[in-house]
Amino acid sequence: xxxxxxxxxxxxxxxxxxxxxxxxxxxxxxxxxxxxxxxxxxxxxxxxxxxxxxxxxxxxxxxxxxxxxxxxxxxxxxxxxxxxxxxxxxxxxxxxxxxxxxxxxxxxxxxxxxxxxxxxxxxxxxxxxxxxxxxxxxxxxxxxxxxxxxxxxxxxxxxxxxxxxxxxxxxxxxxxxxxxxxxxxxxxxxxxxxxxxxxxxxxxxxxxxxxxxxxxxxxxxxxxxxxxxxxxxxxxxxxxxxxxxxxxxxxxxxxxxxxxxxxxxxxxxxxxxxxxxxxxxxxxxxxxxxxxxxxxxxxxxxxxxxxxxxxxxxxxxxxxxxxxxxxxxxxxxxxxxxxxxxxxx
Amino acid sequence: xxxxxxxxxxxxxxxxxxxxxxxxxxxxxxxxxxxxxxxxxxxxxxxxxxxxxxxxxxxxxxxxxxxxxxxxxxxxxxxxxxxxxxxxxxxxxxxxxxxxxxxxxxxxxxxxxxxxxxxxxxxxxxxxxxxxxxxxxxxxxxxxxxxxxxxxxxxxxxxxxxxxxxxxxxxxxxxxxxxxxxxxxxxxxxxxxxxxxxxxxxxxxxxxxxxxxxxxxxxxxxxxxxxxxxxxxxxxxxxxxxxxxxxxxxxxxxxxxxxxxxxxxxxxxxxxxxxxxxxxxxxxxxxxxxxxxxxxxxxxxxxxxxxxxxxxxxxxxxxxxxxxxxxxxxxxxxxxxxxxxxxxx
Numbered sequence: 179x180x181x182x183x184x185x186x187x188x189x190x191x192x193x194x195x196x197x198x199x200x201x202x203x204x205x206x207x208x209x210x211x212x213x214x215x216x217x218x219x220x221x222x223x224x225x226x227x228x229x230x231x232x233x234x235x236x237x238x239x240x241x242x243x244x245x246x247x248x249x250x251x252x253x254x255x256x257x258x259x260x261x262x263x264x265x266x267x268x269x270x271x272x273x274x275x276x277x278x279x280x281x282x283x284x285x286x287x288x289x290x291x292x293x294x295x296x297x298x299x300x301x302x303x304x305x306x307x308x309x310x311x312x313x314x315x316x317x318x319x320x321x322x323x324x325x326x327x328x329x330x331x332x333x334x335x336x337x338x339x340x341x342x343x344x345x346x347x348x349x350x351x352x353x354x355x356x357x358x359x360x361x362x363x364x365x366x367x368x369x370x371x372x373x374x375x376x377x378x379x380x381x382x383x384x385x386x387x388x389x390x391x392x393x394x395x396x397x398x399x400x401x402x403x404x405x406x407x408x409x410x411x412x413x414x415x416x417x418x419x420x421x422x423x424x425x426x427x428x429x430x431x432x433x434x435x436x437x438x439x440x441x442x443x444x445x446x447x448x449x450x451x452x453x454x455x456x457x458x459x460x461x462x463x464x465x466x467x468x469x470x471x472x473x474x475x476x477x478x479x480x481x482x483x484x485x486x487x488x489x490x491x492x493x494x495x496x497x498x499x500x501x502x503x504x505x506x507x508x509x510x511x512x513x514x515x516x517x518x519x520x521x522x523x
Numbered sequence: 524x525x526x527x528x529x530x531x532x533x534x535x536x537x538x539x540x541x542x543x544x545x546x547x548x549x550x551x552x553x554x555x556x557x558x559x560x561x562x563x564x565x566x567x568x569x570x571x572x573x574x575x576x577x578x579x580x581x582x583x584x585x586x587x588x589x590x591x592x593x594x595x596x597x598x599x600x601x602x603x604x605x606x607x608x609x610x611x612x613x614x615x616x617x618x619x620x621x622x623x624x625x626x627x628x629x630x631x632x633x634x635x636x637x638x639x640x641x642x643x644x645x646x647x648x649x650x651x652x653x654x655x656x657x658x659x660x661x662x663x664x665x666x667x668x669x670x671x672x673x674x675x676x677x678x679x680x681x682x683x684x685x686x687x688x689x690x691x692x693x694x695x696x697x698x699x700x701x702x703x704x705x706x707x708x709x710x711x712x713x714x715x716x717x718x719x720x721x722x723x724x725x726x727x728x729x730x731x732x733x734x735x736x737x738x739x740x741x742x743x744x745x746x747x748x749x750x751x752x753x754x755x756x757x758x759x760x761x762x763x764x765x766x767x768x769x770x771x772x773x774x775x776x777x778x779x780x781x782x783x784x785x786x787x788x789x790x791x792x793x794x795x796x797x798x799x800x801x802x803x804x805x806x807x808x809x810x811x812x813x814x815x816x817x818x819x820x821x822x823x824x825x826x827x828x829x830x831x832x833x834x835x836x837x838x839x840x841x842x843x844x845x846x847x848x849x850x851x852x853x854x855x856x857x858x859x860x861x862x863x864x865x866x867x868x
Contacts, residue, residue: 338681341843344809348817388733388766391786391807391839421733423768424787441736442769462736464689472693494736498686 182313186248187378189490190414190435190456198481198489199247200513201318202506203418204496205240206252209506212239223268227254233303237317238310243503244510248315248379251307251372253300255322255383258364259331261292272335279334281342286357292364294371301375308376319377321369323384323419324361324406325399331357340389347390347398354398362402366409373411381416381438382406388421388440395425400432407433416458420495426451441494445483457484460494466505473505477512486517527658531593532723534835535759535780535801543826543834544592545858546663547851548763549841550585551597554851557584568613572599578648582662583655588848589855593660593724596652596717598645600667600728603709604676606637617680624679626687631702637709639716646720653721664722666714668729668764669706669751670744676702685734692735692743699743707747711754718756726761726783727751733766733785740770745777752778761803765840771796786839790828802829805839811850818850822857831862 185199207213213236220226226233233252241249256266256274266276280286294301307317330336332343346354369380382403387395399419407415418438419429429437430452437452439445439459448457465476481491491513497506530544552558558581565571571578578597586594601611601619611621625631639646652662675681677688691699714725727748732740744764752760763783764774774782775797782797784790784804793802810821826836836858842851 336683338683339840339843341809344807345812348809348813388787392789394807421766421787424789442733442766444737444769462689462739464686464693467690468693495684498684 183247183315186318186490187316187414189488190379190416192456192488197517198486198491198513200491200510201246201248201250202240202244202493202497202509203250205244205246205506206236206250207497208499209497209501209503210236210239210243211503212236212243223254226252227257228299230299230302230306233299234306234310237303237307241311241315244506245514246315246510248318249307249311250318250320250381251300251304251377253303253320255320255327255385256330257297257300258292258321258361258368259327261296261368262360262364263289264331266330274330274335276330276334280331280357281346283353283356286353286360289357289360291360292367294367294374297368297371300368301371304372304375304377316378317376318379318381319369319372320381320383321365321372321406323382323387323399323417324358324365324402325390325395326384326386327361327365328354328358328398329386329389331361340386344389344394347394351397358398358402362405365406369406369410373413377413379414379416380410381418382434384417384419384422386421387419387425388423390422392424395422396428400425400428404432416456416490418458430454436490438492439494443494445480449484456488456490458490458492460492461509463493463495463498463501466493466497466501466509468505470505470508473508474512477509478516481513481516528592528660531663531835532661532759534833535724535761537801537833542862543831543836543858545836545855546591546593546595547585547589547838547842547854548595550589550591550851551581551595552842553844554842554846554848555581555584555588556848557581557588568599571597572602573644575644575647575651578644579651579655582648582652586656586660589851590859591660591855593663594652594656595663595665595726596645596649596722598648598665600665600672600730601675602642602645603637603666603706603713604672606641606713607705607709608634609676611675619675619680621675621679625676625702626691628698631698631705634702634705636705637712639712639719642713642716645713646716649717649720649722661723662721663724663726664714664717665726665728666710666717666751668727668732668744668762669703669710669747670735670740671729671731672706672710673699673703673743674731674734676706685731689734689739692739696742703743703747707750710751714751714755718758722758724759724761725755726763727779729762729764729767731766732764732770733768735767737769740767741773745770745773749777761801761835763803775799781835783837784839788839790825794829801833801835803835803837805837806854808838808840808843808846811838811842811846811854813850815850815853818853819857822854823861826858826861 416436436456441462674688761781781801786807
């Protein structure tokens with residue numbers, strides 16, 4: 179016996195709901211002991227990503243354990259550049275490393291636009307997860323935004339400045355646009371595949387938005403996000419552009435439904451600058467290190483500030499892996515018990 | 524024979540000048556072959572910091588080679604925590620590493636408020652540099668802002684999230700304030716020593732401002748910056764709070780003279796939010812990877828946008844080490860030849 183939970187989809191579609199939906203970025207992850215057990219058995223992060231039954235298992239864990247209002251398919255944004263021809267490894271305590279990077283037209287010529295078929299293991303994980311979820315909560319699919327994927331493909335690894343990637347925007351803008359075009363087309367193929375496989379909501383992660391200045395973000399990121407939002411199959415779509423405070427007016431004009439906010443962005447100011455979108459966010463993930471009483475207080479302050487309408491409760495960044503499970507539950511439960519709104523239909 | 528250049532001090536003091544002053548964060552650094560030669564002879568970064576004649580030598584290099592309107596003493600913000608009792612090493616390609624960090628009241632009890640005497644080598648470098656500069660351009664002294672120093676002392680090294688440091692703000696705020704107080708008092712002692720030794724302008728670097736949310740920045744960073752600005756000897760003071768777009772209204776109310784902007788902050792919007800301060804910045808350091816023509820165009824656009832009054836030309840972050848010297852010169856020369864203003868007195 180289960181009750182279907184349409185809170186997230188209804189909120190993104192502008193329909194009235196009787197409370198605010200809640201999920202957490204990185205909810206399927208190291209914060210859960212059940213995840214760490216699967217991870218240990220799998221042996222590596224990439225094994226979990228590429229084996230649909232494992233990806234499905236950890237996708238469902240937070241629904242059962244934390245009681246969130248959505249599942250997000252367990253995967254990694256870097257499967258797209260890999261499918262384009264740039265293999266990567268996930269190194270413990272270091273993050274992703276690409277043995278080869280793109281620095282020239284010659285490097286670019288070795289890549290191709292990825293098809294959804296190449297990422298069949300993600301599609302299979304989505305199909306499995308939809309079947310297992312059996313309508314309990316919606317399933318979110320996702321991809322990295324082209325600028326963020328580009329940054330990794332040029333830099334080869336995480337970086338404080340991504341100065342090599344940004345350098346290309348200044349000294350080889352034509353080459354940069356060529357690669358961004360290829361990533362964009364690959365991402366459209368990939369996300370359309372996800373929707374066909376059963377993803378009911380899509381989130382785009384522009385994790386490195388905040389290291390570009392406003393003009394460069396306007397030139398090298400937003401047009402590609404715009405194209406993806408326009409060309410993917412019509413499911414509710416959320417864009418999370420971390421650090422792009424300077425682009426909030428432009429984010430308001432994207433053909434998408436929701437905008438994710440990081441924890442540096444003031445809720446009331448963001449409402450004013452982004453009046454036309456559902457907002458999602460934005461508790462500082464470090465707030466979950468506080469006592470239960472403080473977590474309840476901070477979460478309630480956040481809910482008060484955003485107001486009950488057109489809002490999805492979440493963190494302002496992914497869960498940090500050493501957060502206590504009880505603290506995450508406290509966050510989720512505070513949102514769920516916050517206010518029993520009177521249904522309007 | 525030399526001409527004294529008062530452009531920077533006059534601009535910060537609100538006096539009319541006949542052109543915009545220009546200097547660059549990290550102008551004394553790896554971008555100059557002359558610096559790399561001294562660095563090689565010294566053997567380590569910390570040797571350069573602690574030997575006054577070497578620090579003095581590299582402080583003067585950009586004045587002679589690049590023609591900037593100010594020198595900034597060559598040093599490191601982490602000499603303050605070291606003087607407080609927390610030794611660090613500068614590791615090649617990794618950055619600073621503290622073998623011991625502060626995680627408890629017990630760790631805190633081992634530290635003390637630093638005196639200026641403990642950092643005598645910086646004072647000596649300042650005295651030497653003033654003598655060598657002989658009035659050609661003013662000498663800038665500097666320190667890290669307390670939150671940024673705190674972040675390194677807790678985390679022990681650079682970090683993408685500084686989540687351990689931010690965690691302490693949530694779960695041990697009292698301990699955090701105690702340490703921030705000690706850093707603040709050490710910094711006041713240190714900067715007063717710098718001014719006594721001859722520093723003519725002070726810049727505070729809050730390099731990790733942007734990883735705090737607005738409420739936490741208000742609670743854990745701004746009051747300490749405010750106290751430093753109020754309690755140091757009266758020389759023109761600039762505060763550079765990287766990433767703190769959300770705090771610009773509060774930065775406008777600090778008892779300082781200039782506010783540094785990073786490259787994500789729009790110049791005209793920042794003028795509106797920070798009407799009472801001289802602004803400094805903010806070209807993307809990656810713009811210096813472009814062609815000379817593009818550097819001139821981007822620099823001119825920046826100068827047009829900030830306008831000629833109450834403005835100091837600079838980058839929005841430190842120079843990246845692989846920038847071409849000619850590109851840095853192109854930036855400096857573009858500012859210097861931009862506009863011959865008619866002197867108003």
